[in-house]
Amino acid sequence: MDELRNNVDYQDKCNKENIIETNKDCNKTNSKDYCSFCENIKIDSNLQNLMVMPILSKRIFDFVCLKDEQFKYDPCVRFYIEDDNYCDGDPICIDHVYAEYDFIGLRDKVLDGKMDSQNLKFHATNDSLYVCSINCGCSSENNEVYLYDEYVANIKEVQIDNNPNNHKVSIKSRIFEENLTFYICNLKIIASGKIGGKYFRASTKPYTGELSNCSKDYEWGPGFKPVDFYSRVDIPRVGKKVSIFEEFKGYLTIDCINTYDTYKKDSELLASFDASIEYSLLINKKIYTVIKEKLSVLTINQNIICCPENSAMLKSPSYCSLNGSNRCDLNI
Numbered sequence: 001m002d003e004l005r006n007n008v009d010y011q012d013k014c015n016k017e018n019i020i021e022t023n024k025d026c027n028k029t030n031s032k033d034y035c036s037f038c039e040n041i042k043i044d045s046n047l048q049n050l051m052v053m054p055i056l057s058k059r060i061f062d063f064v065c066l067k068d069e070q071f072k073y074d075p076c077v078r079f080y081i082e083d084d085n086y087c088d089g090d091p092i093c094i095d096h097v098y099a100e101y102d103f104i105g106l107r108d109k110v111l112d113g114k115m116d117s118q119n120l121k122f123h124a125t126n127d128s129l130y131v132c133s134i135n136c137g138c139s140s141e142n143n144e145v146y147l148y149d150e151y152v153a154n155i156k157e158v159q160i161d162n163n164p165n166n167h168k169v170s171i172k173s174r175i176f177e178e179n180l181t182f183y184i185c186n187l188k189i190i191a192s193g194k195i196g197g198k199y200f201r202a203s204t205k206p207y208t209g210e211l212s213n214c215s216k217d218y219e220w221g222p223g224f225k226p227v228d229f230y231s232r233v234d235i236p237r238v239g240k241k242v243s244i245f246e247e248f249k250g251y252l253t254i255d256c257i258n259t260y261d262t263y264k265k266d267s268e269l270l271a272s273f274d275a276s277i278e279y280s281l282l283i284n285k286k287i288y289t290v291i292k293e294k295l296s297v298l299t300i301n302q303n304i305i306c307c308p309e310n311s312a313m314l315k316s317p318s319y320c321s322l323n324g325s326n327r328c329d330l331n332i
Helices: 032-036
Strands: 019-021 042-044 050-081 092-100 103-106 110-115 118-124 130-133 144-147 150-155 170-180 182-195 198-203 207-210 227-236 242-258 272-300 304-306 320-322 327-330
Touching: 050 182, 050 227, 050 242, 092 242, 092 272, 103 130, 103 144, 103 242, 110 150, 118 242, 130 182, 144 182, 182 242, 182 272, 227 242, 227 272
Parallel strands: none
Antiparallel strands: 019 042, 042 304, 050 198, 050 272, 092 182, 103 182, 110 118, 110 170, 118 150, 130 144, 150 242, 170 227, 182 198, 182 207, 242 272, 304 327, 320 327
């Protein structure tokens, strides 16, 4: 607001006493389209047009960002080559490798946690639902998995600190969750390079399941550990109701791949080779404490823009409807 107050133009014909001129530095930008609608726009700030509106808002009281990072080495992962136009015994040289998947999330609709000594129930939000369609090439009826990555817990009563000498507005609380098992949807590792000088592309079979499953139980499984999270966040000391929101975001990346196999043609199945890979899993978590507040907002009863003569604003009916020689009502 300081910048706007310093740009008062008392010479404007629209309202000599109550006009705030904005965007004087518009010409510093390189976009003519941007300047065409912002240059010399005047906003009526007459106090007589202001009104007080009561609102009920949600305010972020505190937030914390956490992460859990794991690394894994798998000595034997099987890749299936998409083409067969190669010669037996040709060396396999891999130039590029990456992981391809649809989503990383949790299958639990409710997560158990603790805040200090109090048990918490985090419920999945409806907006966070991801329906994973399993790409297995089968006709199973159970080919959908429901995953979530956002949760909320509502605390109706916060323990109040009644010490009159304590003037702090918040208290630190410990929030703990353990053994969170993340799922991945339609994971494939793609490798490409050359076999005997000819380009090739190969991939693992699609995998949907727990990231903690190991290759010894399946043809291929990532084998990461379940995740624990511990954090300290502020909550109001005055006994307000608090909502605790959690957001999870997972990333799986391939760091390295190596193989000593040579190409061997199979008359019945797709040709394959085994490789060792190093890969990493990163789970980011954001946790928010949110409270409701009753506020009174000072706002303008009717937004009015004063358009100087020959302004591009007057030529734009999508932004303004002309209402006088150089005055138009905002119509967005």
